[in-house]
Amino acid sequence: MAPRVLISDKLSPAAVQIFKDRGLEVDFQPDLGKDKERLAEVIGEYDGLAIRSATKVTEKIIANAGRLKVIGRAGIGVDNVDIPAATAKGVIVMNTPFGNAITTAEHAIAMMFAAARQIPAADASTQAGKWEKSKFVGTEITSKTLGLIGCGNIGSIVAERAIGLKMRVIAFDPFLSAERAIELGVEKVDLDELFRRADFITLHTPLTEKTKNIIDSAAIEKMKDGVYIINCARGGLVDEGALRDALDSGKVKGAAVDVFSSEPATENILFGAPGLVCTPHLGASTSEAQENVALQVAEQMSDYLLKGAVSNAINMPSITAEEAPILTPFVKLAEQLGSFAGQLTETSVRCIRLEYEGDVAEMNVKALTAAALTGFLRPLLQTVNMVSAPVLARERGIQVEDVRREQQGVYENYIRLTVITERQERSVAGTVFSDGKPRIIQVKGINMEAELGSHMLYITNADKPGFIGHLGMVLGDSGVNIATFNLGRTAPGEDAICLVEVDGDVPASVLDTINRLEHVKQVKTLVF
Numbered sequence: 430m431a432p433r434v435l436i437s438d439k440l441s442p443a444a445v446q447i448f449k450d451r452g453l454e455v456d457f458q459p460d461l462g463k464d465k466e467r468l469a470e471v472i473g474e475y476d477g478l479a480i481r482s483a484t485k486v487t488e489k490i491i492a493n494a495g496r497l498k499v500i501g502r503a504g505i506g507v508d509n510v511d512i513p514a515a516t517a518k519g520v521i522v523m524n525t526p527f528g529n530a531i532t533t534a535e536h537a538i539a540m541m542f543a544a545a546r547q548i549p550a551a552d553a554s555t556q557a558g559k560w561e562k563s564k565f566v567g568t569e570i571t572s573k574t575l576g577l578i579g580c581g582n583i584g585s586i587v588a589e590r591a592i593g594l595k596m597r598v599i600a601f602d603p604f605l606s607a608e609r610a611i612e613l614g615v616e617k618v619d620l621d622e623l624f625r626r627a628d629f630i631t632l633h634t635p636l637t638e639k640t641k642n643i644i645d646s647a648a649i650e651k652m653k654d655g656v657y658i659i660n661c662a663r664g665g666l667v668d669e670g671a672l673r674d675a676l677d678s679g680k681v682k683g684a685a686v687d688v689f690s691s692e693p694a695t696e697n698i699l700f701g702a703p704g705l706v707c708t709p710h711l712g713a714s715t716s717e718a719q720e721n722v723a724l725q726v727a728e729q730m731s732d733y734l735l736k737g738a739v740s741n742a743i744n745m746p747s748i749t750a751e752e753a754p755i756l757t758p759f760v761k762l763a764e765q766l767g768s769f770a771g772q773l774t775e776t777s778v779r780c781i782r783l784e785y786e787g788d789v790a791e792m793n794v795k796a797l798t799a800a801a802l803t804g805f806l807r808p809l810l811q812t813v814n815m816v817s818a819p820v821l822a823r824e825r826g827i828q829v830e831d832v833r834r835e836q837q838g839v840y841e842n843y844i845r846l847t848v849i850t851e852r853q854e855r856s857v858a859g860t861v862f863s864d865g866k867p868r869i870i871q872v873k874g875i876n877m878e879a880e881l882g883s884h885m886l887y888i889t890n891a892d893k894p895g896f897i898g899h900l901g902m903v904l905g906d907s908g909v910n911i912a913t914f915n916l917g918r919t920a921p922g923e924d925a926i927c928l929v930e931v932d933g934d935v936p937a938s939v940l941d942t943i944n945r946l947e948h949v950k951q952v953k954t955l956v957f
């Protein structure tokens with residue numbers, strides 16, 4: 430069945446076409462995202478959800494999303510998605526980090542001019558027939574200092590444009606390197622210095638605990654009299670009450686605001702303030718940017734739903750469309766190793782170590798580790814997947830280590846998973862042969878070579894004559910058909926392991942009989 434995608438926001442119809450061309454079923458309901466209750470009712474029918482900022486993907490919506498695998502944000506900010514809830518449910522959240530950056534930077538520059546020259550108010554007055562030439566005396570921007578708070582994708586484009594307009598640009602961004610600042614031609618400063626020196630301040634950070642109200646009354650106090658503030662990033666970055674007071678008093682001469690603490694902002698404390706210019710979250714709204722982000726999100730979501738390729742995900746390592754098919758057998762092997770170890774582990778786990786040797790060490794081991802953790806946790810948590818497994822392991826206090834090495838033994842690729850519990854260490858290792866099939870090649874240091882079927886019997890025993898015959902008789906007498914039989918031992922007469930693939934469930938009474946056979950130490954069914 431083709432994956433089904435819901436577009437619940439005003440995306441460019443270009444996205445619909447991409448989904449259809451790629452063979453997905455798509456429902457385009459551009460206003461549905463505004464109706465949380467209705468979205469929660471229908472979300473269970475979809476594998477993918479494509480959104481912009483109007484759809485709030487809450488914990489409740491995610492809880493109802495039984496088959497959802499991916500949320501695609503056609504744009505940058507994902508603060509309207511409950512990422513921890515999505516991650517815990519195994520839903521990938523991806524965005525399009527560059528598609529609307531130029532357009533948004535252009536809007537910030539346009540808003541700076543609009544505020545500096547009072548263009549909206551002058552326009553309204555002129556069209557009202559007033560011709561108030563002396564009322565609208567503006568501020569020139571040439572040679573003025575622009576203070577950037579946040580110098581990432583959009584901030585750095587704003588910097589380039591502002592330098593082109595002959596402004597001096599200073600930036601506060603803890604993650605901006607000195608080299609990048611030089612490359613951009615901006616001066617890196619601390620926040621207080623920025624407040625002290627800037628004639629215009631523009632915000633370009635995400636909304637986080639650290640950036641919330643980064644401009645409040647105390648910050649405004651430190652600024653130059655007659656400063657201008659431009660916010661085309663996120664509403665909560667500026668304390669709207671403090672900005673209103675500062676506009677009323679004239680401390681801030683003008684403010685240009687595209688984003689609000691509560692949206693849609695049909696009412697706001699800022700409305701009507703002197704020197705205020707507003708737009709309704711239009712930063713990304715050009716036909717070029719909307720086409721870009723819609724095409725990109727539809728491609729990314731289709732790639733994931735059809736091929737398992739992951740790009741621009743917030744909560745999962747990337748896997749390119751080219752590497753996805755190469756990775757597939759190794760993902761399967763890693764999951765099998767995890768599942769094998771998980772089904773044998775009964776006490777609390779301190780650490781899971783993954784060792785990658787040979788070709789596989791050059792691959793995307795983050796994804797493989799996530800697959801191994803998925804296999805490990807699945808016996809406990811049925812809905813875990815590669816997105817949620819690393820977080821769930823961390824929440825359970827399991828330390829995860831991965832080590833990469835060059836080829837050491839005969840296998841061109843080799844993955845060993847070791848589980849360290851309070852009581853013991855247990856390892857299981859495997860490889861993928863050129864036929865693309867994963868094999869288990871070592872259990873607790875004992876060599877063997879087994880393909881895992883859906884029903885396996887795992888038996889540890891003493892290596893003594895007659896044991897195999899007795900085991901075969903018990904299974905045969907009980908009507909359990911043996912599909913494959915794999916043996917390994919440390920040395921003649923010592924510890925041995927037997928991995929038997931059987932065609933179906935083995936009744937508890939049969940397991941009991943095997944357990945009572947002479948030389949058997951442990952017997953367990955494993956399901957893959």
Ligand SMILES: NC(=O)c1ccc[n+]([C@@H]2O[C@H](COP(=O)([O-])OP(=O)(O)OC[C@H]3O[C@@H](n4cnc5c(N)ncnc54)[C@H](O)[C@@H]3O)[C@@H](O)[C@H]2O)c1
Nearest residue numbers: 506533579580581582583602604633634635661662712713
């Ligand atoms: N108005 C719109 O329509 C619109 C459109 C696109 C993006 N946005 C918003 O613009 C903002 C910036 O987007 P971007 O693509 O440039 O993001 P980005 O991740 O490329 O850049 C953000 C920058 O902020 C910096 N930063 C993080 N914490 C900081 C802090 N405490 N102080 C200073 N800097 C800090 C980061 O180091 C990074 O360089 C986001 O909030 C995004 O949601 C708005």
Ligand SMILES: O=C(O)[C@H](O)COP(=O)(O)O
Nearest residue numbers: 481482483504505506713
């Ligand atoms: O983060 C973004 O990409 C912008 O805020 C754009 O939001 P929009 O897609 O709702 O216009």
